[in-house]
Amino acid sequence: MADILSMSFFRNALIMGGLLSLLFGLLSFFIVIRRMTFLGAGIAHTAFGGVALGVLLGVHPFLTSAVFCVLSALLIGRMVKRETLTYDTAIGIFFALAMALGAIFIALRKAYTFDLSGYLFGNILGVTSTDLWLTAITLMLFIPFYFGFFHKLLFASFDDRVASTSGVKSDRLESALLVFLALIIVVSIKMVGIILISALVVLPASFGLLISRDYRTVITASILFTLVTMSGGLLASYFLDSPAGATMVVLGALLYFITLLFTQSR
């Protein structure tokens, strides 16, 4: 164990895992109870276009993918609110468009030194101290928003229209939540990968909802689930010599299904 911790890339990955556990553990609750889980998958995939653009322009992919994801999230939210499109249609279009743009940007880059697999499936070797700082800053912004507006978000998630007649600015809160969803996805891309991120959006709160009908317990369980999944997945990937992001997702899915079987047999 000491051997593993002596490796700086593994330490970085563990710290990143801890930060992401808090971010996804908290975020997942609102995404799942608002039935926006497909949005998580959709926005994660739009990040691909942003990452590819960043690589093409020689800009840090965090910046370009953040712009892609935040804009996609806000545009999807706006279109659905105005009933221009349904969620699944809007997500489907943005998802495909951003992936297509990503493919074009990669093709435009003549020298092929782009770690495509790392961005799609995650690569813990790629987690740098800059990534840790960006994730920590995202967490520092997210925590005050989350707990400061928690009960208003809860009301708006339970009953959007009633919340707005009670003075809750539901639309603004939803937009802010979508921006954080986009940013949290972007900071986790290197660790987990674009394709696997949706599991971290869906599984934590879904697990929490299996074991409790009290939101406080659901959120606590959601954070612990992500912590166990990420740290356990990292360790398992080291010993099994398997891809870390994929191992975390498999471990999380296993935990979920075992709990599902246990709770349904009661």
Next chain:
Amino acid sequence: MENSPAIVFKNATVTYGDFVALEHINLSIKKGEMVSVVGPNGGGKTTLLHAVLGFVTPASGSIQVLGQSPQQVQPTGRIGYLPQANAVNRHFPVSAWDVIAMARHSSQPFGQRLNTEDKLKINAALQTVGMSDHRRHHFGSLSGGQRQRVLIARALAGEPELLILDEPSTGLDAVAQDSFYQLLQKIRNQRGITILLVSHDIGTVSGFVDQIACLNRQLHYHGKANDCLTAEIVKKTFGDHMHVLVHDERCTTCGDAHG
């Protein structure tokens, strides 16, 4: 009970594209009154409530709610709103107390917790609707009638001047319906709140409200529930296939309502 109107529709027409949902509606509801809008499905009942709540804007005419436009009054918390029962997610991980507390949290500044006064108001609302013993129960595990009571308590905890209910008795059996409407009468009498509700069950609701408004895109009748509701009005509102069978004391004075 004040006589100034809580809600005024002046020749209001509401459209969705080419579809006219409400046509030339003139309606005035006094403060402290309990009024039910009745009519067939698709007759514009919910649209009328949404117009009062400011969710839709009239294409022509005007609407005033508590002396302001619906859009002005909507974010103030002066209106308590109970949507249709199916609008609420029963799997949401909250207790009856949590649901009612939402109303108090909605007016809290950033990050502030509930104070003693808030908690007292939540308890008072629970007591008013007779749900104090169920405060810690999961909201989705309660019966349909109990959930409606909790949602009423949430509206009351926000101390509204106007309570709007969309098909509140849907899914309730006859006994639970009577009990629910009695609760609304008690709330109106104790707190002087104006209550506007929508129902397609003209028979049950007319025994509990002060006035009814018969709506099928146009307003065909607005008056006391105990006055004569003629067969002609009922046919205009609900269509020719509607048969009315009156069983109560109004039989003796309203013979033309029989069908």
